[in-house]
Amino acid sequence: MSTSTVPTAGDDVFGHPRGLMTLFFTELWERFGYYGMRALLILYMTDAARGGLGMDTAISGAIYGLFTFGVYALALPGGWIADRVLGQRRAVFVGGVIIAAGYYSLGLPLVLPGSEIWSFYLGLSLVVVGTGLLKPNVSAIVGGLYENDAPARRDAGFSIFYMGINIGAFLGPLICGWFAERVDWHLGFSLAGIGMTLGLIQYARGLHYLRGAGELAGEAAEPARVAVASKQLGAGLVAAIVLTAALAGLSMMGAINLTILGFAQATGAIVVVVAIIYFASVIAFGCHDAVERQRVFVIFLLFLGAAMFWSGFEQAGSSMNIYARDLTDRTFFGWEVPTTWLQSVNPVFIILLAPVVGLLWIRLGARNPSIPLKFGMGLILLGVGFLVLAWGALYVPEGAAANPAVGVSMTWLVVTYFFHTVGELALSPVGLSSVTKLSPNRLVGQMMGTWFMGAALGNLVAGLIASRIEALPPEQLFTVVASIVVGAGFVFVLFSPLINRMTHGVK
Numbered sequence: 001m002s003t004s005t006v007p008t009a010g011d012d013v014f015g016h017p018r019g020l021m022t023l024f025f026t027e028l029w030e031r032f033g034y035y036g037m038r039a040l041l042i043l044y045m046t047d048a049a050r051g052g053l054g055m056d057t058a059i060s061g062a063i064y065g066l067f068t069f070g071v072y073a074l075a076l077p078g079g080w081i082a083d084r085v086l087g088q089r090r091a092v093f094v095g096g097v098i099i100a101a102g103y104y105s106l107g108l109p110l111v112l113p114g115s116e117i118w119s120f121y122l123g124l125s126l127v128v129v130g131t132g133l134l135k136p137n138v139s140a141i142v143g144g145l146y147e148n149d150a151p152a153r154r155d156a157g158f159s160i161f162y163m164g165i166n167i168g169a170f171l172g173p174l175i176c177g178w179f180a181e182r183v184d185w186h187l188g189f190s191l192a193g194i195g196m197t198l199g200l201i202q203y204a205r206g207l208h209y210l211r212g213a214g215e216l217a218g219e220a221a222e223p224a225r226v227a228v229a230s231k232q233l234g235a236g237l238v239a240a241i242v243l244t245a246a247l248a249g250l251s252m253m254g255a256i257n258l259t260i261l262g263f264a265q266a267t268g269a270i271v272v273v274v275a276i277i278y279f280a281s282v283i284a285f286g287c288h289d290a291v292e293r294q295r296v297f298v299i300f301l302l303f304l305g306a307a308m309f310w311s312g313f314e315q316a317g318s319s320m321n322i323y324a325r326d327l328t329d330r331t332f333f334g335w336e337v338p339t340t341w342l343q344s345v346n347p348v349f350i351i352l353l354a355p356v357v358g359l360l361w362i363r364l365g366a367r368n369p370s371i372p373l374k375f376g377m378g379l380i381l382l383g384v385g386f387l388v389l390a391w392g393a394l395y396v397p398e399g400a401a402a403n404p405a406v407g408v409s410m411t412w413l414v415v416t417y418f419f420h421t422v423g424e425l426a427l428s429p430v431g432l433s434s435v436t437k438l439s440p441n442r443l444v445g446q447m448m449g450t451w452f453m454g455a456a457l458g459n460l461v462a463g464l465i466a467s468r469i470e471a472l473p474p475e476q477l478f479t480v481v482a483s484i485v486v487g488a489g490f491v492f493v494l495f496s497p498l499i500n501r502m503t504h505g506v507k
Helices: 019-046 057-073 075-086 088-106 116-145 151-182 185-205 223-252 260-286 290-317 319-327 339-367 371-393 411-438 441-466 474-494 496-503
Strands: none
Touching: 019 057, 019 088, 019 116, 019 151, 019 185, 019 290, 019 319, 019 339, 057 075, 057 116, 057 260, 057 290, 057 441, 075 088, 075 116, 075 223, 075 441, 088 116, 088 185, 116 151, 151 185, 151 339, 260 290, 260 441, 290 319, 290 339, 290 371, 290 411, 290 441, 290 474, 290 496, 319 339, 319 371, 319 411, 319 441, 319 474, 339 411, 371 411, 371 474, 371 496, 411 441, 474 496
């Protein structure tokens, strides 16, 4: 890989660094693979008729939750490795290679029959590790391209970059999904790997346009510091391997009863307890005054709200995916729409509605809703979407699971995705921005880590909820989810004056 840091004269494209296009297509192809693979995952695990793993929904939901949890949770060590050992540039490339290897592992049974189980778990593990390296660092490099630019130009650059995310998220389920459902599951996974490979090729070819962004610099680049960090990384990896081997050994000997579902539930409980202890310790010992303590407490509330939001929103790839497959009539002018194609509805709405919502906030000016009000709106809209889905489930006839052609209209899911998308646009951007504004400068990195952990926890809970879809009627399951998130949304709305006072002027 070239590491040239010399800017090329006139290498801007439409007023932005040409390196933005390198990162745009890297992220587009990475999201193409991730969302294409995610759209297939629970369908492949629960399929027993045409080459799937034939797992029940309880186990597959737990695996799905652990996988998506890991993708977000490993963003924290992924950022640490980039900052202290590899640099963001190398971390993105190494992460992409590991991700591609993971997708190819998932597709391995195409050429090596009988490898379904071990290649499946190996593939998921590689995708988790690789995404943890790539995802946080490619965004950081975008910021590095605009380090000395005006805020408006920087925001415009990130808007273009996020468009690449949503284009990839739109195309992945369409292409990978069609080949997976119509030809072979493993071909769909392999296409995700091909997408990531294309992203890596153009990333390597465009490295010289990054103008030095993403390289180790200053004290972090000193050989002694890199050597110390490398030893710490090695010790951490050894500890993780030893712990994993010990748990596996104890489970095989019968000393502990370790199941995938039990492990997922325990992981969620541990994350909640650790988060509470962490925030309590920061508030008690890490803050300098009452203003900092109250602002950090607000971040804790946002962490809880984000975890609750993502626990509902991320059911798009789990319980709502099963609902689309088993209980939805996907016939369109005599042609059956692949289940996975409905996963592309959300990115379409994001592309169409993001400019509208952004313009609305600008037009409101001083009347722009506060941080807690936007969180409340996001949670309530999420709940309304689930109420729509629960309402539609009331019309599912007997035997729809055996014959989805007699199921309910796809319109119920499309309307649900509309409400979920508007809720996402109300909550997610303001959450990211607010955490950076509310955090004491010396704790910004840690506080952003809690935001990612909130997303990780929400994804885990989403998988656990999906594991209940066969035990509970869908209308009951989705009504319970709607009631919880709507209730949480109204709590944010009702207590917004108090929460606003605790932000001490942060808008």
